Amino acid sequence: MCQQMAAAALLWLAVLFTRPMCVACVACFGVARPISSTFFMFQLADPQLGMLHCCGGDAASALNWTQELAMLQLAIGHANRLRPRFVTLHGDMQNWYATDLPGENGALGPESGLGDVGALQVADVKEALAALDPAIPVRVLAGNHDVGDAPTLATLEQFRDRWGPMKYSSREGGTEFVVLDSQVYYDASQPGVREVQLEQTAWLRRTVAATQASNATSIVVLTHIPPFMTSMDEPHGWANWPLAARHEVLGILTKPNLRLTPRLIICGHFHSNSSVSSDSPSSQVKSSFEVVTTASVGTELLWNGRSTFTPTEALPVASTPSGSDAFNDFIARTDGVGAANYSESYLLTRRDARADWSGVRIFEFSERGYRHRWFTNQALSMVQSLDGETLAHEPWKEIC
Ligand SMILES: *[C@@H]1O[C@H](CO)[C@@H](O)[C@H](O)[C@H]1NC(C)=O
Ligand SMILES: *[C@@H]1O[C@H](CO)[C@@H](O)[C@H](O)[C@H]1NC(C)=O
Ligand SMILES: *[C@@H]1O[C@H](CO)[C@@H](O)[C@H](O)[C@H]1NC(C)=O
Ligand SMILES: *[C@@H]1O[C@H](CO)[C@@H](O)[C@H](O)[C@H]1NC(C)=O
Secondary structure (H helix, E strand, O other): OHHHHHHOHHHHHHHHOOOOOOHHHHHHOOOOOOOOOOEEEEEEOOOOEOOOOOOOOOHHHHOOOHHHHHHHHHHHHHHHHHOOOEEEEOOOOEOOOOOOOOOOEOOEOHHHOOOOHHHHHHHHHHHHHHOOOOOOOEEEOOOHHHHOOOOOHHHHHHHHHHHOOOOEEEEEOOEEEEEOOOHHHHOOOOOOHHHHHHHHHHHHHHHHHHHHHOOOOEEEEEOOOOOOOOOOOOOOOOOOOOHHHHHHHHHHHOOOOOOOOOOEEEEOOOOOOEEEOOOOOOOOOOOOOEEEEOOOOOOEEOHHHOOOOOHHHHHHHHOOOOHHHHHHHHHHOOOOOOHHHOOHHHHHHHEEOOOOOOEEEEEEEEOOEEEEEEEEHHHHOOOOOOOOOOOOOOOOEOOO
């Protein structure tokens, strides 16, 4: 909406006198938008090879990630066919925790004799990515499994060796895409990591300032763990950021008098879909950001047996202290009878990697703003091309 106003100042004046002034539109006003900047992005969240059979108790199943790998390969095949401008690989390429010692692997003890299983998982993700047309760039993000829940300087260094930088930003069609490592905000307790966190925050301030001063038309943040599910002040758990970091970082993005007011934060980590935004009628909560939390390209977790979530339903899951508590409370024993009913049948109906569950989120960015939608791999196979029809049923949203 605000782009058309920017393009036609007279119209803007007419609109100004006939409806309440929109702060976001004022922020966008005066920015020249390229006419045909429409492009598509594929978000691939949490391939997490090894998750589905991680804890079966034997080495053969711990090393068997054929099902998740097949889902990732399907999604990459769709990207080759449909040709988005770029792909994000939104963290958790591996299930094996980078902070685990070789030999530790879920329920398997050191006696399993397995080495760095994460390295095998990374190698398979890289091999799958090698099939992606090199003309389609991949932006890779760090997830909690890639660097550990409490990352160390060594695991951060290992990530950079394997995947490249953990914080970077680049321009696409006037939008600055800012990649942040959420893990140094999640837990900076290990020696030296607090400094890495401070450095990232200082870098974010500089990047936002430089982008504001440039001819960019909007800023979008990409990160693994969502900063929040419902609101800035919700309690912290395994799937949102600690409050101090949340307030500090989001405060940098919402400082008063910014020319561009970022609206969109794109995340993964949750293995289910949930989105909070100021304009979603189904939500009781309002946020100045849209935080889009995207399900996995691999193994999904249908918390409480649900396949869709409002933010208020997602919050109790996300604010559980640890991922394994959340798994136990909302996947394995929601009937409240405790571990005694830790039921294989729940695991089968609530956790799986399959073409009619696993998939990607497609975003479209244009001079009209942005819109997005989740597609399972199965649904994607019906999509013939990326064009104005692909997301035609989704509402356009203002990007700044
Ligand atoms: C690996 O797991 C899949 C199910 O995810 C199963 O169909 C396949 O037989 C397993 N392969 C081996 C070698 O165990
Ligand atoms: C924005 O500025 C960059 C150089 O800083 C230039 O390459 C680009 O063409 C400009 N874009 C527009 C839409 O003016
Ligand atoms: C993802 O979201 C779509 C709708 O937005 C929903 O139909 C689907 O069940 C969700 N999948 C998962 C795994 O959360
Ligand atoms: C245990 O879980 C199963 C589903 O797997 C359910 O049918 C059964 O009622 C539960 N048992 C109790 C005692 O709640």
